Amino acid sequence: MSRFNNAKSPPDWASLVSADKGVVDRRLFWDKEVYEAEMQQIFSRCWLFVAHESQIPNPNDYVTTYMGEDLVIVARQKDHSIKAFLNSCSHRGNQITFSEKGNARGFTCNYHGWSFGTDGALKGMPQSEAYENCPGFKKCDHDLKQVANIESYKGLIFATFDPDAPSLKEYLGEFAWYLDIMLDNDEGGTEFLPGCTKSVIKANWKFCADNFVGDAYHAEWTHDSGANAMLGQSVNYGNLKDAVHISVNGHGWATNMDKFGNLRTLGEPLIEDYYRGRWHDVVDRLGAARARMVGAVSSVTMFPNFSFLPGQNTFRVWQPRGPNEIELHTWVLVNKNMPQEVKDAYRRGVMMTFSPAGVFEMDDGENWEFSTRSNRGYITRNQSLSYSLGLGSEIQSDELPGRISKGLINEANHRHYYQRWADLMTAESWSNVPDRKESGEC
Amino acid sequence: MLVADSILPKLGRQYVDLNREQELKRFLYHESRLLDAEEYEAWLGLMAEDIHYWMPVQENRDRKDKAGTFSATRMAFFDDNYQQLKTRIDRFGMHTAWSENPRTRHVHSVSNIEVFETANPEEFEVQSVFINCRNARERDQDIIMGRRVDLIRCVKGDYYLAKRLIILSHNVLLSKNINTFF
Numbered sequence: 001m002s003r004f005n006n007a008k009s010p011p012d013w014a015s016l017v018s019a020d021k022g023v024v025d026r027r028l029f030w031d032k033e034v035y036e037a038e039m040q041q042i043f044s045r046c047w048l049f050v051a052h053e054s055q056i057p058n059p060n061d062y063v064t065t066y067m068g069e070d071l072v073i074v075a076r077q078k079d080h081s082i083k084a085f086l087n088s089c090s091h092r093g094n095q096i097t098f099s100e101k102g103n104a105r106g107f108t109c110n111y112h113g114w115s116f117g118t119d120g121a122l123k124g125m126p127q128s129e130a131y132e133n134c135p136g137f138k139k140c141d142h143d144l145k146q147v148a149n150i151e152s153y154k155g156l157i158f159a160t161f162d163p164d165a166p167s168l169k170e171y172l173g174e175f176a177w178y179l180d181i182m183l184d185n186d187e188g189g190t191e192f193l194p195g196c197t198k199s200v201i202k203a204n205w206k207f208c209a210d211n212f213v214g215d216a217y218h219a220e221w222t223h224d225s226g227a228n229a230m231l232g233q234s235v236n237y238g239n240l241k242d243a244v245h246i247s248v249n250g251h252g253w254a255t256n257m258d259k260f261g262n263l264r265t266l267g268e269p270l271i272e273d274y275y276r277g278r279w280h281d282v283v284d285r286l287g288a289a290r291a292r293m294v295g296a297v298s299s300v301t302m303f304p305n306f307s308f309l310p311g312q313n314t315f316r317v318w319q320p321r322g323p324n325e326i327e328l329h330t331w332v333l334v335n336k337n338m339p340q341e342v343k344d345a346y347r348r349g350v351m352m353t354f355s356p357a358g359v360f361e362m363d364d365g366e367n368w369e370f371s372t373r374s375n376r377g378y379i380t381r382n383q384s385l386s387y388s389l390g391l392g393s394e395i396q397s398d399e400l401p402g403r404i405s406k407g408l409i410n411e412a413n414h415r416h417y418y419q420r421w422a423d424l425m426t427a428e429s430w431s432n433v434p435d436r437k438e439s440g441e442c
Numbered sequence: 443m444l445v446a447d448s449i450l451p452k453l454g455r456q457y458v459d460l461n462r463e464q465e466l467k468r469f470l471y472h473e474s475r476l477l478d479a480e481e482y483e484a485w486l487g488l489m490a491e492d493i494h495y496w497m498p499v500q501e502n503r504d505r506k507d508k509a510g511t512f513s514a515t516r517m518a519f520f521d522d523n524y525q526q527l528k529t530r531i532d533r534f535g536m537h538t539a540w541s542e543n544p545r546t547r548h549v550h551s552v553s554n555i556e557v558f559e560t561a562n563p564e565e566f567e568v569q570s571v572f573i574n575c576r577n578a579r580e581r582d583q584d585i586i587m588g589r590r591v592d593l594i595r596c597v598k599g600d601y602y603l604a605k606r607l608i609i610l611s612h613n614v615l616l617s618k619n620i621n622t623f624f
Binding site for chain 2: 098099100101102103104193194195196197198199200201202222224225226228229230267327330331332347348351352355356357359361362363365366367369
């Protein structure tokens with residue numbers, strides 16, 4: 001049954017995804033071999049979200065996070081630039097800092113006391129004279145491993161380990177135009193509210209990412225209880241005539257363009273008042289189409305594992321922890337210029353809904369865990385999964401860049417997401433990654 | 443804020459008499475039994491209308507970091523008033539709360555109970571340790587443990603929870619969700 005049992009040639013990962021038919025092999029969500037290849041082909045090559053600039057405003061501020069399974073320190077430098085490097089000592093590999101956030105002039109490893117600057121450079125160590133007679137030893141050869149590139153887009157900081165990766169601008173492509181809906185709907189820019197909520201879900205990371213890439217379909221059923229608790233009624237998608245799936249390079253944004261459908265579910269009227277009051281300003285900044293997406297029924301995943309919900313403003317990374325576990329890191333994004341009471345409303349609203357004790361999130365984790373775990377069965381994992389909703393729904397749009405498919409109850413973004421996955425899993429280098437901007441069968 | 447500052451004795455604080463302590467222990471055990479029974483409406487009945495039910499995220503910070511491991515402005519798992527607790531409870535009661543069916547087998551264990559007087563003769567600071575072991579489906583099991591600092595108010599002979607600070611032992615919540623109270 002195995003489609004990749006030939007030890008002499010690399011496995012044909014792309015054969016596990018038939019995007020044009022809406023079929024994905026279940027082994028994507030279970031096999032250790034697939035997972036290890038993802039670490040190499042995807043997480044060590046793609047641009048990954050590492051922090052928001054507001055988390056490290058001052059020189060020597062740092063946060064610790066993960067890129068794939070690699071521990072990383074993200075630190076603001078004296079010249080206000082940002083560096084990111086491995087949180088693992090270049091001597092024996094011990095983790096260097098265990099703080100998730102702070103301000104430090106440097107980092108010292110607990111094991112032998114090797115000390116590094118906030119730029120990751122090796123500064124010194126105890127008994128350093130012992131190294132003076134050590135042939136060929138140069139401190140500069142033992143700096144902490146830097147990311148290959150680190151760039152911000154309007155407050156969001158991304159990094160890649162691959163020196164050959166395209167620029168962030170190129171990686172985002174036309175998706176940057178959509179990111180402005182969240183990042184540039186106010187002249188003051190954005191910030192994360194203080195604090196990161198972390199939890200563990202025993203699910204494959206892609207089930208979480210694919211839920212946010214465009215699975216509005218599940219909301220009506222999965223979140224019936226949450227919607228009734230927050231709004232006193234079941235999920236009502238409203239008029240779906242303008243709803244679209246938008247895909248760029250595997251990044252996906254599904255939206256009903258209904259202005260405020262998502263943000264209403266936070267149960268905080270102040271938030272809707274705020275956006276209603278700003279409606280004309282937002283239209284001036286973004287145009288009517290994007291203004292209608294600011295708080296609409298919608299969800300977004302940026303390939304591979306960074307997701308958010310416009311309106312609810314929960315931003316999250318599905319940190320992979322093996323083929324069947326993730327660590328979920330979440331933050332709340334707000335406009336810096338928002339009145340404090342609106343920021344407070346966001347904090348409360350997200351805790352009530354998209355948080356481990358929240359009335360929406362509670363049912364999501366359960367679904368993803370058991371979608372993953374059922375593949376323990378050998379026969380089960382040799383079945384395929386259906387991603388066929390909305391096949392043939394792609395349209396041309398004069399207004400919206402990217403690949404546009406009509407309808408919210410659609411799996412077009414999923415198909416583009418898994419096509420991107422297949423392309424990256426197969427491509428030996430970025431130059432081999434196909435440009436799929438043109439309309440195809442998906 | 444630091445955990446130690448929240449739980450260490452304040453100057454001049456006195457234990458209540460044993461009779462009062464026994465009454466408040468009984469209150470906490472009763473509360474736990476209601477949670478094990480999923481009698482959430484009845485549990486809500488033990489909350490004062492001005493309840494502040496707070497379980498902040500506990501951060502890993504350097505000991506020298508004056509910002510402490512939690513604060514009122516940072517994210518929390520709960521930072522609830524009465525209405526917010528009620529909203530969460532409303533969901534538990536719905537037949538479409540899929541992850542609640544079949545039911546979770548909850549055990550809430552409470553120990554290390556100490557009851558102190560406060561400046562208000564009708565309010566008591568009650569400290570305790572909880573363990574919530576929950577088992578669901580076939581083999582899903584989570585153990586969540588922490589400390590609590592409660593303010594419990596006596597109104598006409600009945601006790602009501604007015605404030606609860608829950609100091610979780612986890613940094614990363616080692617569970618997919620929290621489908622109960624502590």
